[in-house]
Amino acid sequence: MSVAIRLAGCGRTWPGGSIALHPLDLDIAAGETLVLLGPSGCGKTTLLRLIAGLEAPDAGGRVFFDGEDVTRLPIERRHVGMVFQSYALFPNMDVAGNIGYGLRVRGVARAAARRRVDEMLAMMRLDGLGGRRIEALSGGQRQRVALARAIAPRPRVLLLDEPLSALDARLREQLRQEIDALLRSLGITAVYVTHDQAEAMALGDRIAAMEKGRIAQIGTGRDLYHRPANDFVAGFVGDTNRLATPEGERLVRPEHLALRRSATGGFTVVQATFLGPVVRVLLRDAAGRELRADVPDEDVPAPGERVAVLFQGRSLETEAAASPA
Amino acid sequence: MRRGIGFWTGLGFTLLISAFLILPVLASVIAGVTANQFVGLSSGLTTRWLVEVWANYGGTVLLSLRIALATLAVTLLIGIPAAYVLARHAGVTARLVEEALVMPVAVPGIATALGLILAYGAVGDLRASWLFILAGHVVFCLPFMLRSVLAVLLALDLKGLEEAARACGASWPQRFLGVVLPNVSGGVLAGSLMVVTLSLGEFNMTLLLHTPFTRTLPVGLADAYTALRTEMASAYTLIFFVLIVPLLSAMQWAASRAERLGR
Ligand SMILES: Nc1ncnc2c1ncn2[C@@H]1O[C@H](COP(=O)(O)OP(=O)(O)OP(=O)(O)O)[C@@H](O)[C@H]1O
Numbered sequence: 149m150s151v152a153i154r155l156a157g158c159g160r161t162w163p164g165g166s167i168a169l170h171p172l173d174l175d176i177a178a179g180e181t182l183v184l185l186g187p188s189g190c191g192k193t194t195l196l197r198l199i200a201g202l203e204a205p206d207a208g209g210r211v212f213f214d215g216e217d218v219t220r221l222p223i224e225r226r227h228v229g230m231v232f233q234s235y236a237l238f239p240n241m242d243v244a245g246n247i248g249y250g251l252r253v254r255g256v257a258r259a260a261a262r263r264r265v266d267e268m269l270a271m272m273r274l275d276g277l278g279g280r281r282i283e284a285l286s287g288g289q290r291q292r293v294a295l296a297r298a299i300a301p302r303p304r305v306l307l308l309d310e311p312l313s314a315l316d317a318r319l320r321e322q323l324r325q326e327i328d329a330l331l332r333s334l335g336i337t338a339v340y341v342t343h344d345q346a347e348a349m350a351l352g353d354r355i356a357a358m359e360k361g362r363i364a365q366i367g368t369g370r371d372l373y374h375r376p377a378n379d380f381v382a383g384f385v386g387d388t389n390r391l392a393t394p395e396g397e398r399l400v401r402p403e404h405l406a407l408r409r410s411a412t413g414g415f416t417v418v419q420a421t422f423l424g425p426v427v428r429v430l431l432r433d434a435a436g437r438e439l440r441a442d443v444p445d446e447d448v449p450a451p452g453e454r455v456a457v458l459f460q461g462r463s464l465e466t467e468a469a470a471s472p473a
Numbered sequence: 474m475r476r477g478i479g480f481w482t483g484l485g486f487t488l489l490i491s492a493f494l495i496l497p498v499l500a501s502v503i504a505g506v507t508a509n510q511f512v513g514l515s516s517g518l519t520t521r522w523l524v525e526v527w528a529n530y531g532g533t534v535l536l537s538l539r540i541a542l543a544t545l546a547v548t549l550l551i552g553i554p555a556a557y558v559l560a561r562h563a564g565v566t567a568r569l570v571e572e573a574l575v576m577p578v579a580v581p582g583i584a585t586a587l588g589l590i591l592a593y594g595a596v597g598d599l600r601a602s603w604l605f606i607l608a609g610h611v612v613f614c615l616p617f618m619l620r621s622v623l624a625v626l627l628a629l630d631l632k633g634l635e636e637a638a639r640a641c642g643a644s645w646p647q648r649f650l651g652v653v654l655p656n657v658s659g660g661v662l663a664g665s666l667m668v669v670t671l672s673l674g675e676f677n678m679t680l681l682l683h684t685p686f687t688r689t690l691p692v693g694l695a696d697a698y699t700a701l702r703t704e705m706a707s708a709y710t711l712i713f714f715v716l717i718v719p720l721l722s723a724m725q726w727a728a729s730r731a732e733r734l735g736r
């Protein structure tokens with residue numbers, strides 16, 4: 149039972165007068181996972197808290213769940229599940245106590261609550277940890293408990309604020325996949341905040357790229373990557389080069405450039421760094437302008453060699469020799 | 474593990490200080506059951522003084538207990554909510570209120586007592602009632618309860634925990650009773666220990682506030698020391714110890730137990 153979310157003219161100004169969020173409209177389809185992506189301080193958390201009901205929009209802003217105006221409804225009555233960046237697990241309760249809290253305060257019968265908690269423990273692969281104290285859990289386990297606590301009462305909407313940022317890279321990857329599978333199997337409307345573009349691409353049906361309190365672009369990962377609305381989005385979802393072509397200035401991703409050894413080429417290789425999947429080559433032209441190209445690890449030109457640069461990106465239909473801007 | 478000279482010096486020093494502090498206590502206890510303090514222990518042991526003290530001053534013991542428990546109840550009822558409100562508000566006003574509430578600790582007890590008498594001494598029968606002393610003790614003890622609960626609250630991620638509870642659907646009473654209170658139980662117990670101890674032993678202020686009908690244990694003790702034989706006063710002290718040591722031990726035990734359960 150998921151709901152569609154609609155924000156109409158929702159802005160947020162702090163008492164001091166600083167604006168965290170410029171008034172914005174946003175539609176999230178039922179069952180959709182929307183990722184809010186952006187750098188620190190751009191207003192992701194503020195927007196999430198507006199949807200949650202932890203923060204009220206400035207006058208004039210409206211929040212709707214399935215057409216029902218919930219603007220004045222506090223979070224405890226919106227029936228949302230929320231996972232906090234700090235987890236905010238209750239230290240006075242054990243794992244089962246935390247997971248069952250939302251059921252207990254809503255007056256779910258003891259036996260039913262118990263069954264649901266066991267179900268959540270199994271789903272989150274926390275079997276046998278029900279009686280564990282919170283401080284005796286690893287970071288990944290805490291994260292799972294926080295997630296289980298949020299979804300145990302079967303919320304209408306699931307809100308996650310950088311749920312993986314406190315974990316190391318490997319665990320983050322693993323839990324990201326688990327969350328992805330979970331969101332799909334639950335079919336719940338979810339809003340997921342992150343500043344990690346790889347996480348955003350992997351999880352979001354759509355991504356809202358945020359910049360300084362505004363949504364700069366909203367669309368699928370492919371949209372944002374291949375057709376960024378502006379330089380900010382282009383730069384945030386991946387590396388870019390700025391090139392002048394006969395058709396005008398273009399932004400080109402490093403992996404859309406290819407190199408050919410040529411004594412008359414316009415570029416000199418400055419540095420070649422092996423990154424695993426690709427080799428990142430730093431190039432410089434006579435005027436000192438730089439380009440970055442990601443090429444396969446096969447016969448890579450060495451620093452000092454002269455090369456010509458070719459486009460082979462999908463942003464251009466034809467291959468064309470590049471001349472630097 | 475080998476222990477260096479530092480350890481042994483430290484241990485020796487600690488034992489020396491302990492002996493220095495415990496000696497007067499032991500002296501009092503022994504004097505309280507000695508037949509004739511002037512002659513010494515060779516005069517024999519007796520319970521005569523204890524019986525006599527209880528006959529003359531038993532009431533002060535009971536009144537002190539009653540006041541201590543009532544002070545505890547009132548400081549709990551005011552101190553916990555006040556600490557909660559202060560912890561939730563980060564502003565300058567909250568810090569000023571906090572300072573104001575802690576002020577009475579710095580003001581001499583006599584001055585506070587005088588203030589109370591001037592302000593409320595003429596109100597009805599209040600001056601003759603034990604409630605007048607209770608008011609004084611509450612003013613004196615409240616900061617200790619407040620501070621100790623506030624310290625624990627500020628160490629918690631109170632805002633985060635409350636928001637998490639709200640997200641789970643908890644109303645204010647539900648999250649206050651189910652999440653906030655259990656997580657500050659350590660501070661509440663430490664504060665309670667402090668309040669009971671301070672109230673039972675409070676002398677400065679109570680000396681001014683009391684009437685012949687509302688004499689507390691420490692006031693009675695001072696009276697015994699000045700007016701009666703040393704043996705009587707010492708027996709009185711002994712009764713005080715018999716009363717307070719088990720009480721404080723029980724509270725300490727409860728505190729450490731709650732701490733363990735709370736984790
Ligand atoms: N309670 C507050 N009072 C005043 N300003 C605030 C408050 N909370 C946040 N801000 C400011 O509002 C802006 C947006 O904050 P927000 O927490 O939404 O950013 P964010 O995108 O979540 O950043 P991060 O990735 O660092 O969590 C920031 O400039 C922040 O300093």
Ligand SMILES: [Mg+2]
Binds near residue numbers: 192193194309
């Ligand atoms: Mg944030």
